[in-house]
Amino acid sequence: MLKQRIEEMFKRVDAMDVEGYLRHVTDDIRFRFGSAPEVSGKAAVHDTVGQFFSSIGGIKHTLTGLWESGETAIVRLEVEYTRKNGTKVTLPCANIFEFRDERIADYRVYMDVTPVFA
Numbered sequence: 001m002l003k004q005r006i007e008e009m010f011k012r013v014d015a016m017d018v019e020g021y022l023r024h025v026t027d028d029i030r031f032r033f034g035s036a037p038e039v040s041g042k043a044a045v046h047d048t049v050g051q052f053f054s055s056i057g058g059i060k061h062t063l064t065g066l067w068e069s070g071e072t073a074i075v076r077l078e079v080e081y082t083r084k085n086g087t088k089v090t091l092p093c094a095n096i097f098e099f100r101d102e103r104i105a106d107y108r109v110y111m112d113v114t115p116v117f118a
Contacts, residue, residue, distance in 0.1 A: 002073040002099060003066050009104065012059040016053040018046055020113065026105045034108040058082035061093075071099040081116045089115050 005024065009105075012020035022042055031045045032038040039048050053059075058081070065076035075094040091111055098106035 002071075002097070003063075005099070005102065005104075006066070006073060006075060006097065007063070010063075014060050016059065018050045018053065021049060022046060024104055025105045025107070026100055029104060030106045032107075033114055034111055046064050055084075056081055057084050057086060073097045073099070079111070079114075083116060091115060 009021060009024040014025065021044065023101065025042065027042055028040065029045050030038055030040050031041060031048065033048070033052070036048075039045055044090065053084065060080040062078045062080070063075060064078055066075045073096070075095045075097070078090055079093045080088055080090045082088050091113065093109065094109035096106075096108040097104050
């Protein structure tokens with residue numbers, strides 16, 4: 001069940017559609033990307049995700065594994081980033097999602113995005 005919600009959310013992320021992405025999260029979402037500080041609430045996540053999208057040319061997520069237990073999902077991914085100069089880099093990633101009322105309430109991204117900006 002959670003796989004479909006996650007795939008739909010990644011479609012919005014891959015379109016770099018911040019507003020569409022936010023429809024998949026709770027109002028009190030907690031979000032942490034790598035070693036960046038955690039942010040809470042839709043407004044903070046909007047700003048964080050919007051700033052990140054503005055720093056890249058494009059993004060594409062490919063799910064390579066998914067495990068569900070109750071309202072928790074762990075996802076293994078390959079993420080292809082297009083840099084502003086048009087070159088691409090693909091990185092491994094793992095995400096942990098906690099759902100509440102069919103939306104993501106806690107979203108953790110485990111990856112090193114440094115090579116995108118190298």
